[in-house]
Amino acid sequence: MSDNFQLKEALDTLKKTGVRITPQRHAILEYLISSMSHPTADEIYKALEGKFPNMSVATVYNNLRVFKEVGLVKELTYGDSSSRFDFVTSDHYHIICEECGKIVDFHYPGLDEVEDLAAHVTGFKVSHHRMEIYGVCSDCQKEYRQH
């Protein structure tokens, strides 16, 4: 699935849900898809400074909220100060390096069983879950060995 296709689909979703496709929105989506990372709002802002010299940070926040509302983007809140934003593709989880902060995707079938048990025990009507794993990435493990 190419970046271009993902972008087209995303723009389609916006059209369907009646959200205007402004140049800023186009650029933010494009960046989220192509960057292959999980940028903060500020990182997005800085990355697009060249193209949009007078874009406001508020615009980035506003549109990330809009994208979240139509389900194109997920907000990730880790311990650190600022949220990170992830373009939603398929069911994948994240593993996060506690040394350098790198976030790597990995795929796993999904934890339906846990959801079912929790629903049964607590009486909740479950909508979704969140899971991530923490550790030290191979690069940082090497670092450690050298010192």
Added chain:
Amino acid sequence: MSDNFQLKEALDTLKKTGVRITPQRHAILEYLISSMSHPTADEIYKALEGKFPNMSVATVYNNLRVFKEVGLVKELTYGDSSSRFDFVTSDHYHIICEECGKIVDFHYPGLDEVEDLAAHVTGFKVSHHRMEIYGVCSDCQKEYRQH
């Protein structure tokens, strides 16, 4: 396991790790254990205002950090603005109501298998994971039906 026993154990941990047991620390721990909730730093601060009229917010933050470092407390970062702090007892997870924000504990064996797979696929050395489930609690489900 009574609150009192948990508190004693916690104080013991502090002693072992050479962390001084000040009245403020005692009170914060006591509150975390007895409250059975997942308070924010500010909630803790407000709850102890009576006992310690001139305690600083910084003290709450400082000590929560200290407790985290010795493993007595976990910091939970959800989407909302402020972190919540949870006294670590045993391996349990949280299910969170999207309507009223209530957080309920539930026990589950632990997701070692996911950790192993992630470690294998990504080359990370895994230390721990985080998982929580979102849904609507039974109270809020009732609310909905009435309106």
Added chain:
DNA sequence: TAGACTATTTATAAATATTATAAAATAATA
């Protein structure tokens, strides 16, 4: 026990992320 040293608390200021507001600009619609 006195004195020296260290850890902790307090009070305050600072940094930072995010949201709110109002005016200007842009796009959509009739």
Added chain:
DNA sequence: TATTATTTTATAATATTTATAAATAGTCTA
């Protein structure tokens, strides 16, 4: 084209958390 609604910008406001320095309390040793 005139009107209306949406979006962006610029700015200010809010709130959480951290940093700093002085004051206090606790610990240790001579």
